[in-house]
Amino acid sequence: MTLATSRLRTHCWVDGPADGEPLLLVHGNLTTGRFYRALADALPQRFRVVAPDLRSFGRTEALPVDASRGLRDWSDDLRALLESLGWTDGRRVHAAGWSMGGGILQQYEIDHPGDLATLTLLAPLSPFGFGGTRDADGKPCHADFAGSGGGTASPEFVRRLAAHDASEEEPQSSPRVVMRSFFWSPRYKAPDEDELVDEVLLTRVGDDFYPGGSQPSEHWPGVAPLPRGVNNAMSPAWCNTSAFGGLEHPAPLLWIRGDEDSVVSDSSMFDFGTLGKLEAVPDWPGDDVFPPQPMIAQTRAVFERRRARGGQVRDVVLHEVGHGPSLERPHEVSRLMLELIDAGR
Numbered sequence: 001m002t003l004a005t006s007r008l009r010t011h012c013w014v015d016g017p018a019d020g021e022p023l024l025l026v027h028g029n030l031t032t033g034r035f036y037r038a039l040a041d042a043l044p045q046r047f048r049v050v051a052p053d054l055r056s057f058g059r060t061e062a063l064p065v066d067a068s069r070g071l072r073d074w075s076d077d078l079r080a081l082l083e084s085l086g087w088t089d090g091r092r093v094h095a096a097g098w099s100m101g102g103g104i105l106q107q108y109e110i111d112h113p114g115d116l117a118t119l120t121l122l123a124p125l126s127p128f129g130f131g132g133t134r135d136a137d138g139k140p141c142h143a144d145f146a147g148s149g150g151g152t153a154s155p156e157f158v159r160r161l162a163a164h165d166a167s168e169e170e171p172q173s174s175p176r177v178v179m180r181s182f183f184w185s186p187r188y189k190a191p192d193e194d195e196l197v198d199e200v201l202l203t204r205v206g207d208d209f210y211p212g213g214s215q216p217s218e219h220w221p222g223v224a225p226l227p228r229g230v231n232n233a234m235s236p237a238w239c240n241t242s243a244f245g246g247l248e249h250p251a252p253l254l255w256i257r258g259d260e261d262s263v264v265s266d267s268s269m270f271d272f273g274t275l276g277k278l279e280a281v282p283d284w285p286g287d288d289v290f291p292p293q294p295m296i297a298q299t300r301a302v303f304e305r306r307r308a309r310g311g312q313v314r315d316v317v318l319h320e321v322g323h324g325p326s327l328e329r330p331h332e333v334s335r336l337m338l339e340l341i342d343a344g345r
Contacts, residue, residue, distance in 0.1 A: 028099025149225025151214025185322030245305030258321030
C-alpha cells in the first residue's frame, strides 16, 4: 500500500483488519517494513499493522534526509502518515521501533507526546546517536564528533549496496553476509533470507541518503559528519533524544534487547571505539580519548530518568538473541507486547 501524505509518497507493509487496533511498526537502518512480517504473523488478528518504509529505504519516495534535524525528518514523516491514516485522534496508536526506528520513535514521542498508547523499543538506537561519544551522559570524544556519520560506513559495502549485489563473495563487504552476521544472531537462520536481502538492496545510496556525506577530521579516526544523509542523522552532532527521559505523562515503555546484540551494545562492532580497541582500525588513541560508546548505559540512564518521573518502563533481555528480537523470537516479542498493551485496558 502506498499513501500520498503531506510530505511524501510512503509505501507501507500492512496486515490485519482495516478496523483493527492501530499498530505502527518502524524499521531500522538498511531495512524496510517487510522485516516485520514475522512479528505481524505472531500477533493476533485484532491489530491493523502498518509498517512503513522510511525515507531513503524500500519503495517510499526517495527524498533527501536533512541530518541537521537529527531524526526529525522521519518523525515528521511518521506524523504525516498517521494523519493520512486517521490515527491522530487521541492516544490510541501502539508503536514499536527497531534499532534506528527505536530512536525515531523516541523523537516522535518528544515531538507528539499525546499520540502513542504504548511504545515498544527493540534494540533501540542510543538517545545520543551512534558513534563518537564516551560516557553515559553522551559526552562527545571530540568537538567535531569524529568517528560518527556517513564516513564510518565501509566504502566497499556502500558500493556493493548501490550495485544491488546479493552475492556472498568477499563476505566482509557483502550486504547479504553483513545482514546475516549482524542484523540478528548467527544462531538464527532466516527462512526468507533471499526476500530480506532484496529489501536491503532497495536502500537509496548517496550523500543525501545512505550513508550520507563526510569530511576529514584532525581527530582519530579521521572522519567527521556532514549535515546530509542517513548515518549523519544518527550522529550525536545532531541526534539527541535525551529529552525522552523527561516527558510528562509518557506512554508505557517496553525495552527489548538481545544479550548477543553486536550492533547496539556497549561494545558495538560498528563503533570505532570498539574497533580501535580490537586493533581492527589502526592508531587507536586509547580509552582515555576514544572509548567504545556505552550505548546500553546511555539508554538505561535516559530510561531511568523516565521511570523516576513516574513513567512505566520494563526492560527485557532475551537470552541468545542478537540485534533482531522480532525476527529471532517473534512469538516472545508478540507476547511481551500484548502484556504491555493489555495492561492498559
